[in-house]
Amino acid sequence: MHVTGCEVFLVALPSRREHTWASKMETPIGHHAIVRLDTDEGLSGWGESPAIATWGGAHGRFYGETPETVKHMVEAYLVPAIRGVDPAEIAIVHARMDKVVKGNPYAKAAVDIACYDIAGKAQGVPVSTLLGGRLRDGIEVAHSLGIMEIDRCIAEAEQAIAEGARTIKCKTGLDPERDVELVRRLRETAGDAVRIRVDGNEGYRTVAEAVETTKRQEEYGIFLCEQPLAGVEALARVAERIDVPVMADESAWTAHDILELHELGAAECFSCYVTKPGGLHRARQQAEFAAVLGMYHDIGGSIEMGIGNAANLHLGAAMPLAILPSVCPVTKPAGAPGPEIAGVYYLDDVVAAPFRFEDGKVMVPDGPGLGVEVDVEKLARYAV
Template sequence: MKITDIKVHLVRLPPRRDHNWASKMSTPIGHTAIIELETDEGIVGWGESPAGATWGGSHMRYYGESPETVRLVIETHLLPAIKGMDPVDISLIHDAMDKVIKGHPYAKAAVDIACYDAAGKALGVPVSTLLGGAHKNSIEVAHSLGIMDLDKCYAEAEAAVAEGALTIKCKTGLDTERDVTLVRELRRRLGDDIKIRVDGNEGYASVAEAVAVTRRQEEFNILLCEQPVMGAAGLGKVAARIESPVMADESAWTVQDILELDALDAAACISLYVTKPGGLFKARQVGDIAGHLGMYADIGGSIETGIGNAANLHLASATKIATLPSVCPVSTPEGAAGPKTAGIYYLDDLIAEPFKFENGRVFAPEGPGLGIEVNREKLARYAV
């Protein structure tokens, strides 16, 4: 089987509401690049890059991409480098992509996902099998509130819990009093059985501020404190002064980042993405190294459509240390059965069938490859 072409579709899904965090308060979610990889055997592999111009690593170590830059990089650099290669040869494909252009992990991740989808379809196995096998078939959903008015946060959290969500993720980092009030009030309203985690997205002005806020939040039993300040060194200083586990996200992209976090004793856990390392192939390496160092993980992302989210869920299945509740959407096309709030960020999706949601968990699609069918009518409807 040989790669013959890659088409890049730019789409924008309609959001259920605005979804913002400390480092992203303007650009909407749902604007993404969808990758259609064609082969000489007629097998099509699908991939996705939810690249964001305001999303990157700490201290500009990794920089913002966008759907438009993803399309340019794939069409100008990556496709010519891998055309004629077998999508099953994923290590060789990554070598070819890395030789032709440095960086651009979100563009490379989209191609990587599409190669895994095509390879799985050709071999008749799910992507999780290609990643070494499934330790589980689902992951607990952490419903993310985003930064919005407190009353809206309370109402949405209560609605998500009523539909079965067991964990609420609070976006924080812009207003310390708001951040403490939010956690305190959610605990009062939701009770002791619902897990609450906080994510500052590097938003706090100093280690001292992050420590002071987190200590106050800890009075209400938080699950973890995610990336309150910028950089591994800052995370290490926070971790030494609070009780809750610190999770690294913006500071955890590559294997080298994980080694740095470990050396600084900066994080107990990481947010493991398909996209940040440059695809499933390298994400599995990041997860393995983190596991060997005694870390654990959630599966993070950028609120993907069902295409990218399917890749997230196969990574979750194949990654033993991915035990934490994760912001993996319950991808659901318009009109399909399923929750209306819990894990729902869009009014529609590009996939034909909704993902299963049961007992607070979202399940990886079954079937070869990613296990999804893309609705081409929706792909055209939401094109930009």
């Protein structure tokens, strides 16, 4: 079987509400690139890239992509480089892509996911099997509260908890007083049974501000402080002075970043994406290398649609130290059963069937490949 070509779709899903964070206050979520990769045997696979122009690493180390740049890179460089390659030979796929394009991990991730989808379909096994085997059937959902006024955050958290969410993730980083008050109010409302994590998305201005804010939040029982400010050295200085673990996100794109974080003592854990390293192949390498160093992780992302979310879940199912509650959406097409708030960020999706949500977890899709059926009519309906 050989890759013969592709088609790239630019789509924008309607969101349930605005979802913002400290480094992304204006760009809407849900404007993604969807890739269909085709083969000479008539088998096709699907990939997704939730590229965001404002999403990157500290100090220009990694920089933003957009759905439009993904489309260009996939069509003009990546697929021509792998035409004729067996999509199951994923290391060769990556070697070919890396030879023609530096960086651009979100574009490469979309192709990588589609290759895994094809390989799984061809072999009649789920992607999690190709990644080493399924260690868990679902990922605990961390329901993410974007930066909103506190009363709105509390009301949404109450609804999400009532629907089964057991972890709430608070987006923070712009206003320390608001961030402390939000955690206080949330703990007061939710009680001790709900876990709370905070994510500054590099928003705090100084180490002192990040440390003081986090210490005040610790009084109300947070269990994780994610990327409070930019830079590995700054993270290390925060980690020395707070009690809860620091999680790296914007500072953890590659396996090389994991080594740097470990050597500087900057983070106990990290947010493992399919997309930041450039696909499932690289994400598995990053997670397994981190495990050797004793670093555990969640499964991070950029509020993917059903295709990308399925890839996230297969990765999370197969990685031994993917043990943290994660912002993996509860994918749900319009009119489908399931929660209305908990893990739900869009009013519709491009996949035909909803993902199961049980006991606070979103379950890994069954079936070969990614285990999803793409609704091509939705690709046309939401075309950009």
